[in-house]
Amino acid sequence: MNEKKLVSGLVSIAIPAYKKKWLKEAIVSALSQDYPNIEVIIVDDHSPQNLREVVVPFLIDKRVSYYYNEINLGGKSVTNNWNKCLEYVNGEFFVLLCDDDVLMPNFVSELLKLAHKYPKCNIFHGERVLYHENTYSFESMESWPEYESFVDFQKEKKKVKRKHTITEFLYRSRCIKEKKYIVFPVGYFSDDASILEIVATGGIASSQTPLVKIRISDDQISSEEKYPIEKTKAAIMYNEWYMNNPMLEVSQQEIKNSVDWWAYGFFQSANIINKILILYLVPKFVWPLKQKIILFIKVCISN
Structure with a gap:
């Protein structure tokens, strides 16, 4: 495999972009991290919504790079564009930020503390707050234990106590680039399967404080009546x-x-x-x- 040398200490935050409505907010949250050594990778999945208009003002920041897919990869499964994002990663650590979610300023710094504390882990989880777009209400989710083995994580997941979205995680880049995200139709269940595979390599460490705001809206694939x-x-x-x-x-x-x-x-x-x-x-x-x-x-x- 032609693997690029990953930069130690650098955190790559990739945004697989298709929707314009909240993209600016997502980019700002990535660039506002209190950990300075980051790169922000925006991968436009051949969107019809002119995302370039949103992205161009941010390109004056040398930490930002923008890529445009000549064909839409996410039409059959959004996971295809998640994997495309991995091709551009330079950092030792990786975050996949959905284009309608928001990272809190200490997302990266808090999860890096866990990465140093648990060197055998390849995946780290930030507690989420659900932001209900239609009602403008926030809902904080239950904290996960600071560390769980794969066996314990799987047991809790089987009890339906390990619901999550893909934005909530920081990975060691080598592991996620090797494993890649598992592709299912429209990306449904892809996050569950992919996270399980990474947790199996060394367990998972989690923050007990909210680090990410997950938006709930009718525009999402998870909307009940879609697909x-x-x-x-x-x-x-x-x-x-x-x-x-x-x-x-x-x-x-x-x-x-x-x-x-x-x-x-x-x-x-x-x-x-x-x-x-x-x-x-x-x-x-x-x-x-x-x-x-x-x-x-x-x-x-x-x-």
Whole structure:
């Protein structure tokens, strides 16, 4: 692999950019870190929204670089552009900042303290605050332990106590560049699988103070009514990945329950055509033919 030499102490903050609305705020938060040795990498994923207009004023700062994808990489999965960002990384440490999120000024400095304290860890987590765009309210999330082994982290995740977004982490660059982000349709579940793989290399260390503001809005992929077919495919692929991964302890019944729960949620929010397609997609060991017929009848009656 033609690996560039990473600069010791440098932190690379990459922004996989597509939406213009909050991009300036994200860039400002990256440049406002109280840790000075950073670079900010903006990768425009062939956006139709003229992101260059937002980015150009920041290019006078030598810490900022801007790249434009000649084709849209994130259309099938946003994860493709996350991995493109990794190609431009020069720093010893790496942060992936979504274009609608905000890093608090001490995000990098606080997580670097953990990096020095836990040299065997390759991933470090900052507590998040959810910012609900429509209601303008903030919601602080529960803190994670300062250190967790992979086994403990996986146990908590299986209890659905380890929800996260991709912006909340700082990585040792060599590890994430080697592993890369795992690609699922529209990027759904990609963060979960990718984080699990990195945690498996040495555990995870977490800050007990809020370090990142995560925006919740209708423009996001996670919006309930968006991409039900792709999300169903992603749920099935993620659980297949989980079941076939020797690092992870999981039973077929747990996989069945997980796919059932996610697919039914996507099924409920889908239109009639997509409901039928979801019925077709879900494996028979999760929804047997009888159950699919019952769901189909319920759909026909309700419509």
